Amino acid sequence: MSQDCLFCKIAAREIPAKLVYEDDEVFAFEDINPQAPTHILICPKKHFASLDVATREDEAVIGKVMLAAAQLARERKLLAGGTFSGYRTVFNTGKDSGQTVFHLHLHLLGGRSFRWPPG
Ligand code: AMP
Ligand code: ZN
Secondary structure (H helix, E strand, C coil): CCCCCHHHHHHCCCCCCCEEEECCCEEEEECCCCCCCEEEEEEECCCCCCHHHCCHHHHHHHHHHHHHHHHHHHHCCCCCCCCCCCEEEECCCCHHHCCCCCCCCEEEEECCCCCCCCC
């Protein structure tokens, strides 16, 4: 846990959030400012700032974050069985990518169509 980290505080229930998934190593919650009908953030409980500082030790938990996103996407029918067929998963890394919270998180966005390239 990092003292001044918003997402560590959400994991510790010090700041409220709409949690949608949790296990020993991973937690996920609704984004407070959703950019799509589904916009969930999936995080490792271990604090690290971004993909850039992830190490081999973090390999497994990053895989768990990705698989949690896929499971949430299936549950919400973001690929099959819903109105739209596709979802987007994004790690922003660094300020010019749009990263504003420096605790690694995967955005899961779905429920609408998306353009490529992203803005
Ligand atoms: P990023 O810009 O990639 O660092 O993503 C940070 C995300 O965290 C943004 O989409 C914000 O809307 C979201 N966010 C910021 N504060 C909160 C909060 N208290 N609860 C839920 N989501 C948040
Ligand atoms: Zn943190």
